[in-house]
Amino acid sequence: MTDSAASSSPLDLPGWRHVYSGKVRDLYEPSADGEGMLVVASDRVSAFDHVLEPGITDKGALLTTLSLWWFDQLAGADGGRPIPNHLVPGATPPAAVAGRAMVVKKLDMQPIECVVRGYLTGSGWAEYQQSQTVCGIALPEGLTDGDRLPEPIYTPAYKAPMGEHDENITFEQSVGLVGAERATELRDLSLEIYARAAAIAEAKGLILADTKFEFGLDADGVMTLADEVLTSDSSRYWDAEAWRAGRTPKERMASFDKQIVRDWLAAHWDKQGTPPALPAEIVDRTAARYRELIGLLTG
Structure with a gap:
């Protein structure tokens, strides 16, 4: 299902009223009395805090499939x-967005992205080269880009409004935002989920290098996993065999996520003004890697 509408304006869905659009997802609430919210995943793709054009073909459906799994x-x-x-x-999304939407509970969302890193890469690698830390957490000497960390680390971020940069924060700063008990619960849940997911991925020949979770409190005050989970957009997945055999960081970190988009954009844009349009080849390669990841994980 190619979803051209997913990368444009929100849809007019009978029984639902559009209330918000994020970088990737559109949020609806019931237009009459009703419970729950409708989360629709678009084909939009973001990198460096910008939404890019064009979208990735069928991305909304692929992300939703993986989240549900x-x-x-x-x-x-x-x-x-x-x-x-x-x-x-038992809730069923409208037919117009079937396959790329979820009917979900209303939650009191926490203002923290719960990031867990099991491997050193990305912004963590950049910081490590400067200070031998990641988000202020001291790490051993001698690590290189793509190395496995001695143990997974929790590095929360403050969720910024659309168009602004998310801000890495310390655990102590997260305590200031949500209180010690809730901050500890978010950290412990995130580390638990990462460990379970990493073991599942490893059994499928994949490395879950890092990921981010979002949580909210339900009507009973239960901390609840929300939004997308462990998708190609919220996580870095690498091919385990390539990681073991690779001699360079690029060879080691054969990615199943939007790193193809990040790499192309970093090489063709100075992060000033409007990002350039993605070439068709980059769009096609990214969509293929998303599909390949789903196949490897779900069989």
């Missing part, structure tokens, strides 16, 4: 304890 695993299909999530059981 992971929600099921974390609900206990992997043998672990059930992690509460925001899906409304």
Whole structure:
């Protein structure tokens, strides 16, 4: 299903009223009395805090498929304890957005992106080269780009409004935002989910290098996993065999996410003004990697 509308304006959906659009998702609430919210994943792709053109073909459906699979695993299909999530059981999205939408509970969303890093790369690698730390957490000497960390680390970020940069913060700063008890719960949940997901990925020949989670409190005050989870947009996945055999960072970090987009944009844009349009080849390669990841994970 190619979704040209997903990268343009929000859809007119009977029974639902559009209330917000983020970088990738559109949010709707019932237009009459009703419970829940509708989250629709578009084909939009973002990098360096900008939404790019054109979108990635079928990306909304691919991300939703992967999120639903992971929600099921974390609900206990992997043998672990059930992690509460925001899906409304038995609810069906409108036909116009079938396959790329979820009906979810209304939550009191926490103002923190819960980032877990198991490997050194990206902005973490850039900081490590300067100070031998990642988000202020001291790490051993001698690590290189793509190395596995001695243990996964939790590096929260403050969720910025659309168009602004998310801000890496310390755990102590997250305590200042949500309180010690809630900050500790967010950290511990994030590390638990990462460990479970990384083990599942490893069994499929994949490395989950890092990821980010979002949580909200439900009507009963239960911390609930929300938004997307462990998708190609919110996570870095690498091919485990390539990582073991690779001699250079590029060879080691054969990616199944939007790194193709990031790399192309970094080489063709100085981060000033409007980003250039993505070439068709970059769009096609990115979509193919998204599909390949789903195939490897779900079989």
